[in-house]
Amino acid sequence: MGIIHHIEINVSDLSASKVFWTWLLEELGFSKHQEWEQGFSYKEGDAYIVFVQTADRFLDEPYHRGRTGLNHIAFAVDTKHQVDELYAELQRRGIPLLYPERHPFAGGKEHYAVFFEDPDRIKVEVAARSPFGQTKHIH
Template identity: 40%
Template sequence: MLHHLEIWVEDLVASTASLGWLLTRLGYRLESQWADGASYAQDKFYIVLESGPDVRKQAHDRLAPGLNHLAFSVATRGEAEMIVREALEHGFTLMFPEKHPYAGGPEHYAAYLEDAAGFEVELVATQ
């Protein structure tokens, strides 16, 4: 099991407005904040968004080696669609709109979102 995940971001303010919002929308709680980062926790697992002095100032490229996307479970298809609508107001765009919600295949109900920094998230409806 993962202990934590640390994501370095170019613009902490923008990433907390998009990814941070999404994490709290998905039930994570803002655990701590400091000048260069924020930590979001759920149970014993936490995700850090950080933009300290060691972070190179460049956009995230999900097609380069490294992180492609984060996938989160949501309870229902209705919840996935509600989060998509809200996410559009928080800096996300819907990826593969012509295939939505089956871009992952006919049996895989999911929404693929990308924020302005290029980070992709997948919301998978479990029911």
Template identity: 40%
Template structure:
């Protein structure tokens, strides 16, 4: 199936997310790492844009025309994106990687990995978008 078109069997499920970024190269490096670790594959590439796909859902990164506006997840608008991880071990691995990267930071260290009441990584992208990687319930 061509994933650029709607699938009526996936009513209400996320089709794609498009993020405009101020620092394209840094963002592509970060998002390429994050999405690849979560099972996405490179979809398309063009001047000022990249996309990654996982099943019917894809994520697009585009260089913003106006890169002077600062992003603040605490103001009205998008606060965070949450992704399924395949295990607690994957959450732990992503946490180690996020800590080792210069363009990311782990949030809520004092409560990690249960900051939201479940096993997850909360981290920030290079420009401050909060991301979650959520482990499945270990009981089944």
């Protein structure tokens, strides 16, 4: 009945976020949806993700996933091989990886995923679809 229509994320540095998210979302099959001076969006199917430059008056307090609000955003890919390819590309790009000592099972022994951070330190997860149609996640 209810599905996600869109998600909007305020970012501290629109240009840095655009570089990061454009590469990642295009890699995951999203296509550019909209772009304007203070933001941009990418779409996959009927859902889209919007990124908007945070107003100067709100930049004094940086984002932290441990506070009330968004903890992380997770995407699913079809195969473990896609997770492995993404992991290698994240390393090449110098993108901060989370839980590298437990990769690719940081979410549990049946959850094959990579965890990393965007320029604002928002945690991002990309997981291979579970063969049982269930997803488990790390907190």
